[in-house]
Amino acid sequence: MSAQPTIIYTKTDEAPALATYSLLPIVQAFTKHAGIAVALRDISLAGRILAVFPEFLTEAQRTPDALAELGAMTLTPEANIIKLPNISASVPQLKAAITELQSKGYKLPDYPEVPKTEAEKDHKARYDKVKGSAVNPVLREGNSDRRAPKAVKDYAKKHPHSMGQWSAESKTAVSTMGKDDFFSNEQSITIPQAMDVKIEFVAADGTVSVLKGKTALQAGEILDATVMRRAALLTFLDAQVARAKADGVLF
Secondary structure, eight states: OOSSOEEEEEEOSSSOHHHHHHHHHHHHHHHGGGTOEEEEEEOSHHHHHHHTOGGGSOTTTOOOOHHHHHHHHTTSTTOOOOOOOOOOBOHHHHHHHHHHHHHTTOOOOOOOSSOOSHHHHHHHHHHHHHSBSOHHHHHTSTTOOOSOOHHHHHHHHHSOOOOOOOOTTOOOOOOOOOSSSHHHHOEEEEOSSOEEEEEEEEOTTSOEEEEEEEEEEOTTOEEEEOOOOHHHHHHHHHHHHHHHHHHTOOO
């Protein structure tokens, strides 16, 4: 961190570019009078891709590894990071971003889903670092705390909020599927020892497709999975719409 107080403004995928190009100069104009600098860091999917393949790019195309920089900041006590939404890139999103960058003159390697050579294994390992929820684990490391501050909790205890008078005529209702949903089907295990696991899709006819061939897990890691049954969800939604119509609360 620099001696001058600095706010890091993250350029991400889902935060519109309009906000960056219109709001950022306004923020900078106000903060400069308070001696606070505002710096831009690119942690978008495209930015993350470019950062891990510098040797494939020209000097002008190279992008600093902003995510690694912010990750180091989270380990310092003075860091205060406000994270904007970003793409948790799936393989199709990753491949689409690579194709778009290649079309704009960035000579990046393709994403090898089934690497055969040592070079392809290296490329896949680097791409795998930026896909999925690559941002969240980094920026929530160190001094990140998502719990409500103690002062907020103490205030709520001293000044409990009254819900007011509840009318028995209220038509408010809460419904849950009860089965065949994410909650009901969730299974979670703690891995007893280090091992490799793979993810497979088994079709109705018994055909097995490998979705991810190998994921290394450490001893003590938690492996969690669940599934939602599409037919059950549609049946549930139809029933809730019918109930809401019958109760006169469907807008």
